[in-house]
Amino acid sequence: MAHEGPExxxxxxxxFVELGTRDVLETREFADACVTVLPIFNYLGSVFLIARNEFSSKNNTVTVKNSPGRNxxxxxxxxxxxxxxxxxxxxGQAMKEAVAESYERSLAPMHTWVVRAGIKTGMMALPTRExxxxxxxxxxxxxxxxxxxxxxxTERVVQEIARLYQGVTMPRSDFTFSWWQ
Incomplete structure (x- = not known):
């Protein structure tokens, strides 16, 4: 795995520090900041490559007029x-515990049980902290x-976006296999 270097x-x-200092959260600036997140998924292992691809595709819709709020x-x-x-x-948590707890608190609620099971299984291949x-x-x-x-x-950025969704229940991901249909 190629590493990004110390930068x-x-x-x-x-x-995100720059984004968090703005009075208004601008879409283009948010999308630009999101691009810097993408490489982190490479370091979490193959189970999160799907998350990386989804994150990238969702980020590309943020600046599109009338794009869905779900993204x-x-x-x-x-x-x-x-x-x-x-x-x-x-x-001080170990890598596997840190990722598993973070997943449960952030992404798991919007995933179906099939996706959650796959990700939990894939977490066995996470790199060590070191x-x-x-x-x-x-x-x-x-x-x-x-x-x-x-x-x-990111605390302020997440709070600002979360405020838009107060009182809204977001649907879980729809997960189907085309050969099942």
Whole structure:
């Protein structure tokens, strides 16, 4: 797995710190910040490549006129997922526990049981904490600084988007196999 080098976490964090300082959350700026999130899914292993592809496709619809709000909701939950992983890692959790807990709190509620089961099974192949940080080009101390800043920066962004969905129950993902139809 190619690593992004020591500039990945600083670039990711800076994008959301900048976004979090704005009085108004602009769509283009939000979409640009979301692009910086994509590489993180590569480091979480193959089970999250589907999430990466979905995140990318949802991000591409954010700037399209009249695009569905469901995609924005998915992007928000994906950012929350990464933020929770970083928060858990900063609190000393092992990689598998950090990702599993983050998944349950952010993405699992919108997935069907088939998707949840597949992801939980795939989590067995997650990299270790050390391998994850090494792939990011970070040490424990350098990663901690960026992770904490990312968590703080995304808090406001997630809150602003979540406010749009107050009182709205979002549907679970629809999951079908074409050969079953």
């Amino acid at each position: 990945f976490l600083p670039r990711l964090t800076a994008a 924005l909701h998915r992007l928000m939950n994906s950012i929350l997922f990464i933020s929770l992983i970083f928060q858990n890692l900063a609190n 391998d994850f940080l090494r792939a990011l080009g970070e040490t424990e101390s350098s990663a901690l600084t960026h992770m904490q800043a990312f968590v703080k920066a």
